[in-house]
């Protein structure tokens with residue numbers, strides 16, 4: 079709030095010099111007489127004041143736009159990360175299923191092999 083302090087200094091200095099109570103306009107930075115309604119009304123429709131007002135409004139608009147875009151990018155990144163995590167989990171689940179099926183097949187094969195061996199052994203005995 080260094081600027082506010084500077085404002086106050088300028089206001090005090092000029093007030094002492096002119097004998098009028100002065101204030102710095104928050105929009106355009108010009109020193110204006112406080113309590114002088116006519117001067118105040120003229121100031122508010124002056125070119126400098128209106129120009130600064132337009133600049134400040136545009137600046138606010140641009141900042142809000144930038145803020146919104148930042149927010150949108152953040153949400154997009156979060157959704158993408160969630161999707162990637164889901165895909166990884168799905169992949170891990172599929173790997174597990176494949177492993178289970180592989181073991182089942184391997185057990186079945188063992189069973190068939192043993193069966194064949196027993197048949198062979200029985201034939202050689204008879």
Ligand SMILES: [Zn+2]
Pocket residue numbers: 103104105106107108121126127
């Ligand atoms: Zn002004």
